[in-house]
Amino acid sequence: MAIQYFTATSVDGFIADPEHSLSWLLSRNVDAEAPMSYQGFIQSVGALVMGASTYRWLLEHEGAEAPWPYDVPCWVFSHHGLQARPGDIRFVQGSVATVHREMAAVAGERNIWVVGGGDLAGQFADAGLLDEVWVQYAPVALGAGAPLLPRRLELSLIEVARNADFACVRYGVVKES
Amino acid sequence: MAIQYFTATSVDGFIADPEHSLSWLLSRNVDAEAPMSYQGFIQSVGALVMGASTYRWLLEHEGAEAPWPYDVPCWVFSHHGLQARPGDIRFVQGSVATVHREMAAVAGERNIWVVGGGDLAGQFADAGLLDEVWVQYAPVALGAGAPLLPRRLELSLIEVARNADFACVRYGVVKES
Numbered sequence: 551m552a553i554q555y556f557t558a559t560s561v562d563g564f565i566a567d568p569e570h571s572l573s574w575l576l577s578r579n580v581d582a583e584a585p586m587s588y589q590g591f592i593q594s595v596g597a598l599v600m601g602a603s604t605y606r607w608l609l610e611h612e613g614a615e616a617p618w619p620y621d622v623p624c625w626v627f628s629h630h631g632l633q634a635r636p637g638d639i640r641f642v643q644g645s646v647a648t649v650h651r652e653m654a655a656v657a658g659e660r661n662i663w664v665v666g667g668g669d670l671a672g673q674f675a676d677a678g679l680l681d682e683v684w685v686q687y688a689p690v691a692l693g694a695g696a697p698l699l700p701r702r703l704e705l706s707l708i709e710v711a712r713n714a715d716f717a718c719v720r721y722g723v724v725k726e727s
Numbered sequence: 728m729a730i731q732y733f734t735a736t737s738v739d740g741f742i743a744d745p746e747h748s749l750s751w752l753l754s755r756n757v758d759a760e761a762p763m764s765y766q767g768f769i770q771s772v773g774a775l776v777m778g779a780s781t782y783r784w785l786l787e788h789e790g791a792e793a794p795w796p797y798d799v800p801c802w803v804f805s806h807h808g809l810q811a812r813p814g815d816i817r818f819v820q821g822s823v824a825t826v827h828r829e830m831a832a833v834a835g836e837r838n839i840w841v842v843g844g845g846d847l848a849g850q851f852a853d854a855g856l857l858d859e860v861w862v863q864y865a866p867v868a869l870g871a872g873a874p875l876l877p878r879r880l881e882l883s884l885i886e887v888a889r890n891a892d893f894a895c896v897r898y899g900v901v902k903e904s
Contacts, residue, residue, distance in 0.1 A: 563740030689882040
C-alpha cells in the first residue's frame with residue numbers, strides 16, 4: 551500500500567491558475583489506455599483525501615447536482631463548513647497522521663490518493679507519510695497560481711511516459727533514514 | 728534555425744533555489760549519450776544569450792579563472808557592469824528583438840540557446856521569438872526559488888525522454904496567429 555500524490559500541473563509547477571481555473575488543463579487530450587493514465591492509476595486506489603479548496607473546486611466545477619465522481623471513501627480536510635453532497639465523504643480536521651490511520655484501515659491493501667492541493671501533499675510528506683508523487687505536466691506555462699508542492703522534498707525518478715498531450719512522471723519520495 | 732530555451736528545473740518549476748544555489752541540480756546523474764542530453768543539444772547551437780544573474784552565477788560557481796565553457800558567441804543582458812572574462816562574451820542592453828537580429832546573423836543556420844533566466848526566456852516569448860522550451864526536470868521539489876518561465880505561455884508537447892535522473896521534455900511554443 552502506497553500513499554500517492556497524483557496531480558496534473560503546468561510545466562512550471564502550478565496546479566491551478568491565479569483565478570482558480572483549470573481551463574488550461576481540461577482542454578488537453580489524454581488517453582485512458584496509455585501509460586500512467588488516471589484510469590489506470592485510480593484502479594489501485596482504496597481511499598482518497600483532499601483539502602477544502604480542492605473539494606470546493608469540484609463542487610463548483612461539476613455542480614452540486616453532479617454525481618460524486620469517486621467510488622471509494624474520501625476524506626476532506628476542512629476547518630469550516632463545506633456543502634455536503636451525496637457520496638462517502640468524511641469531513642475531518644486535525645493531523646494528517648491521525649486521519650491517515652483511519653484511511654489506511656479502510657484502504658487495506660489498496661493505495662491512498664492525495665488528490666490535492668499541494669500543501670496537503672506537503673503535510674503528508676512532513677509526516678513521513680508520502681510515498682510517491684505522480685505529475686502529469688500539461689503543455690502550458692502559467693507563471694503564477696497554486697503551487698504543486700510547496701516543500702523542499704527529495705525525490706527519485708521511477709518512470710517517465712508520454713500520454714497524448716501530457717508528459718507523465720512518477721517519483722518516489724526519498725525518506726530521511 | 729530555432730530559438731530554444733533549454734534549462735534544468737526542479738519538479739515544481741524552479742531553476743535555482745532561494746539561496747541561488749544549484750546544489751540540488753549538480754548532484755544528479757545525467758548521461759551525455761542518452762536522449763535529450765545537453766551534449767546533444769549544444770552541438771546545434773550557434774549563439775547563446777543569458778541574463779546578468781545567470782552570468783554572475785557561472786562566474787561565482789566556476790570561478791573567474793575557469794575557462795569559459797562555451798565555444799560559440801554569448802550575449803549577456805546587463806544594465807550594470809559585470810566582470811569580464813576571457814571568451815566571446817558581448818554585454819548588451821536594450822530589447823531582445825534588436826539583440827536577436829545580431830545573434831541570428833552570427834548563428835546562421837544553427838540554433839540560438841536562451842540559457843536563462845526565466846524572465847529572459849519570457850521576454851523572447853513576449854517578442855514572438857521563442858520557438859522551443861526544453862525542460863530537464865531534476866528529481867526534487869524546491870518549494871521556492873527562481874521561476875522557470877514567469878509567463879502564461881501555450882506550448883505543444885514534442886518529445887519526452889528519460890535521461891538518468893532526469894525527466895526531459897521538449898515543447899514547441901504555440902504562437903498567436
